[in-house]
Amino acid sequence: MRKPSRSVLPHAIRNPACRHPANEGGKALSSVNHIFASWAFLVNESLLWFSLVAAMFSSPQVIKWLRGHLQWFDRAVGALLIGLAVKVAAS
Known part of the structure; x- marks a missing residue:
């Protein structure tokens, strides 16, 4: 019998090389990273833009x-x- 894993994450997420259907060979993890990176870039860009506009108009x-x-x-x-x-x- 197999010992239960200590990790809370499913095997497909812990091991990006896993061919589990939930992971699709690591593609799902990289798309999540790209979405987060795009979101973080847009948030930071907007913060910088509105800070510059506020500083200029004040x-x-x-x-x-x-x-x-x-x-x-x-x-x-x-x-x-x-x-x-x-x-x-x-x-």
């Missing part, structure tokens, strides 16, 4: 420039929204 020079040009920005966004409303109403 600088005194940018805030001063935005306050001076905010009325033109509001007018441009308002014109775009009115144009979108006209397009929706016409359809």
Whole structure:
């Protein structure tokens, strides 16, 4: 009789070279690693991007420039929204 394994993980996960159907010869483990690596890259990239944007918009020079040009920005966004409303109403 075989001794029970001490590991909690199934044999297919403990041994990537195993040809168990749950492992498909190691392919399932590598795809999980690729998914996690892609997810980690996207999270870190987003964190870096939004940190840079927040740092840029909180600088005194940018805030001063935005306050001076905010009325033109509001007018441009308002014109775009009115144009979108006209397009929706016409359809």
